Amino acid sequence: MTTSSKLDKVEGSTLGAAPADALDAVREWAMKAHAGDEPLRAWLRCAMEAYRAIAVVNEDDLEAAIALANLATSEAITLLLREHHGGWCAGRMRVGEVEMQVELRNVPSTLPPPLRVRLAEDVPMDAFDGRRYGRAGFGVALAALSSLDADSPTVRLRPHSGAFRNLTAWIEPDAHSEEAPPRLVFADPEPFDVATIGFRRLPLARDTSAAYAWAMEESRLERRGLWGLVGGNQIGRRAGLYLLEDFDSQKCPLVMIHGLGSNPLIWSRVANAVWGEHDLRARFQVWQVVYRTDVPLLAARLHVQDYLDEAWSLLDPQGSAKASSRSVLLGHSLGGVVARLLCAHSGETLWNAAFLVPLKDLDARREDLEIVDRIFHFVPYAGISRAIFLATPHRGSPSASTMLGRLTGDVVGRRTSEVHALRRIAQRNPRAIHPELLPVFLEGRINSITTLQSGQPIRRAAETLMPPAGFPYHTIAGVLPRHCVASDGVVPLGSAILPGAASSLVVRSGHRVHERPAAVAEIVRILREHAAESPLES
Structure with missing residues (x-):
């Protein structure tokens, strides 16, 4: 208009x-x-x-x-x-012949100035399939980006591309002087959702989609995901857990774990929906995991566990936050298997699938023994209270055994510390390794792809590891039409659906089921169910 x-x-x-x-x-x-x-x-x-x-x-x-x-x-x-091409900071500024006062009102320290700002309506919604969430009200919705605050103790938990927030702007006169320049206010609408003008309290206009969409435009993760799988190391340098908003000790962390050769940008539609629905935005905080998907499955699980440990040590070292007992895991494909194993108790199941002797009987360096012990022995991660698995090959995937899978598997994951540790242990203890796995360990041919093959011994053992009784988990699977075997083109339906799930949904979709509106709506439904069962304390 x-x-x-x-x-x-x-x-x-x-x-x-x-x-x-x-x-x-x-x-x-x-x-x-x-x-x-x-x-x-x-x-x-x-x-x-x-x-x-x-x-x-x-x-x-x-x-x-x-x-x-x-x-x-x-x-x-x-x-x-x-006219003004620089960043925006609080204080007096002049643009041309016009002087004004800029105020950053309730803007968190995690969005440090100078800010880059953009009218929210000018940010395209391509990343969200055109879906924009917001509401009309007083003020103008903006998207804002800034560099990271290098001095923040939690800077390691912030996306490398910088901070982003949805702000609301308006112009008001100075409260004390008629002659003072106009005041341009950039406000965070989250802490105080209204503007008070005289005796009136006006709901602020807001757009919850624009800032993330703009940040995604500038992210390079998408082009790095597959490269990290087949030889690049940039994803490895970016690996970790990232908060897409300020930590809230009350809100349930929604931990999103991407799949093979992928990245957190796949969760754009889900994150947009969570932020766009007022009740979900009030109850959940979005956390996303970046991890190397070229490593063996059990090593990937361990890495994500370590990222969670690091985050909680920075955010809640005393372990007193309500959020620490309310996490929900959301995993796609390989990320779904990682999520399930984070909810399971290994016992000796995985160790016995690989080794013929106890850990104490192996002849190996102490560091190597510590690595394999942490890989093969684990308990459910504390504080996880629900999990959602999307297009997840719980029983393996035939695609891992295809020619493409085998060719890719030959160049994936041979440079990881876990693979080197297994290799050294196999070289010194050949009789302690199951014969079927000995050549795999000796040649270092164990990685994310080989550990998704349906017949792989460790994968077969891992298939039996399930969340404990009473733990709610959900499966969402895709099925393509005109396939002789029900499948999303990568994962068979029989591998994606688990018995005992609190709910299961099958949608018409390829492997990117997380992008389907029906799947996003189901995630929203499950999160509302979780919120109802985990009320916030006053």
Whole structure:
């Protein structure tokens, strides 16, 4: 909608019947700005006059006053962004001949200035299949990006691409001086969801999709995921657990674990839905895992466990936060298998699938023994209270045995410390390894692909490891039409569906089932169920 049509819409509502002393000045400055008479100065003045009018107009004229304030703010910010190409910081600044005061109101320290800002409506929603979440209200929705705060103790838990937040902006007059420059407010709408103007409390406009969509435009993870699988090491340097928002000691962590050769960007539609639904945004915080998917399955599980340990040691070293007992795991494909094993007790099942003697009887370096002990022996990760598995090959995948799988498997994962430890142990203890696995260990041919093959001994043993009784888990699987065997093209339906699941959903989909609207809706349903069973304490 053009500026003229927006102005006509406001003029055609209640503006003409508004009290002259409240809205005439607003209309005058809007017309000056529209006519091109120093438009930036005029839109700023229009926004200030509309702000003042909001405090005094009657209820019939309030909507028109808010619409004019928002229009003026949007037009002013558009002009400011066109003329000011640097970052935005709190304090006085001059753009051309116009001076103003910039205030960062309730903006968290994890979004340090200078900020890059963009009108939310200008950020395309391609990453979310066109789905934008937000609401109308007072102010103009913005997306903001900034660099990381290097001095923050939790900087290791922040995405390398920088911080992002959805903000709300408006322009208001100085409360103490008529002669003071206009005040441009950038506010975080999360802590305080209303603006107080006079005796009125107005819900803030918000857009919960734009900042993440903009951040995704600038992320390089997508092109690095597969490269990390077949020889690149950039994903390895980025590996870890990342908070996409500020830590909240009350909210349930929703820990998202991607699949083979993939990255956290696959969860864009799910994260968008969680942030877009008010009840879910109030109850869940989005955490995402980046991990090397070229390593053996059990090593991948151990790595994710270590990332969780590091995060909790930084966020809640005393273990007193309510959030620490409420985590929900969300895993796709290989990530789903990792998630299931994080909920399981290994006992001696995995060790006996690989070794013929106890750990203490192996002739090996202490460091190697510690590595294999941690790989093959584990208990359910503390604090996980639910899991959702999507397109997960719990019983293996025939695709891992295809020609492509074998060719890729030959170049994947031979450089990891876990593989080297197994190799050294096999060289010194050949009679202690199951004969079927001995050549695999000796040649270092154990990796994420080989450990997903249906007949692989360790994978067969891992298949039997399930969450404890009473632990709720859910499966979501895809099926493509016209396949002789029900499958999503990668994982057979019989491998993706688990007995004992609290719920199972099969949708018409390929392997990227996490992108299907029906699957996203099912995740939303499950999270609401979890929230109802885990009420927040006051």
